[in-house]
Amino acid sequence: MLTEKEIILRLALSVLLGGMIGLERERLYVTIRTYSAGFRTHILVCVGAALAMVVSEGLHYEFKGDAARVAAQVVSGIGFLGAGAILREGPLVRGLTTAASLWVVACIGLAAGGGFYLAATLGTVLVLFALVILGALEDYVRQRRIHDVLSMVIGSQPQYIHQVGEFLKESGLIIKNIEVAKMADDEERQLLEITVQFPPNTSRVQILNKLVSLPGVYRVEHRQG
Structure with missing residues (x-):
């Protein structure tokens, strides 16, 4: 017992x-x-x-x-x-x-x-x-394994692409791929699609808000792929 x-x-x-x-x-x-x-x-x-x-x-x-x-x-x-x-x-x-x-x-x-x-x-x-x-x-x-895709409408001048790339690197993001396409109805703007990897504990909202405030950046969309 x-x-x-x-x-x-x-x-x-x-x-x-x-x-x-x-x-x-x-x-x-x-x-x-x-x-x-x-x-x-x-x-x-x-x-x-x-x-x-x-x-x-x-x-x-x-x-x-x-x-x-x-x-x-x-x-x-x-x-x-x-x-x-x-x-x-x-x-x-x-x-x-x-x-x-x-x-x-x-x-x-x-x-x-x-x-x-x-x-x-x-x-x-x-x-x-x-x-x-x-x-x-x-x-x-x-x-x-998760990649984030940033789709942006920016000015057609080369310095705007360089500016975006430098900002992403300074923010700690790893750039996996960059695609650029012209807009048929607007020669002064172009489409920029960047595949990135966010570091842990990074605020995506904060990064997007800063991106859209950069000179020459007109629109930013985000999706995960």
Whole structure:
């Protein structure tokens, strides 16, 4: 039979491990200014799973029942929380990572509640590695794959193209390609299309506002390709 100290240790460990993962999710959702499963939700899920495992083990010792019966319902029951964390915005689906973190936090809670301290702790470390380290790597790779296209109407004089190019370089943008075309109905203006890569944490709006204020720049349009 489980002792009181053992029960306290298991539940306290579930709070610690679930909270560590919840803090990472909380940081993400504070950044994008929305609400989803964060710090408290992950703690509640982990503690609930640990408690279910402790109860299952207690029932097994007390009544010789199936030790996995109560705990098994956690894995299937966590699905309703995961579904609530997933949001669809047009063609985009958000929240899959948070739903997966809720599911794995429930499994960590079961491990902690079952007394598998090494498995629970190592599982938490691996989850944080996937969310923090691999998440940063994924953002870096995604950022490098995305190119921004700036379409501009500028004066036909050569110095205007040079002026735009110098401004983009000074702003830290990497120029990938430049295309220039004449306007059939206006010989004093030309179309300029530049494919660039923005550095991280650069305000696109600020760059566009400065571009359109340059002499000889009449219009600036932006799209991602």
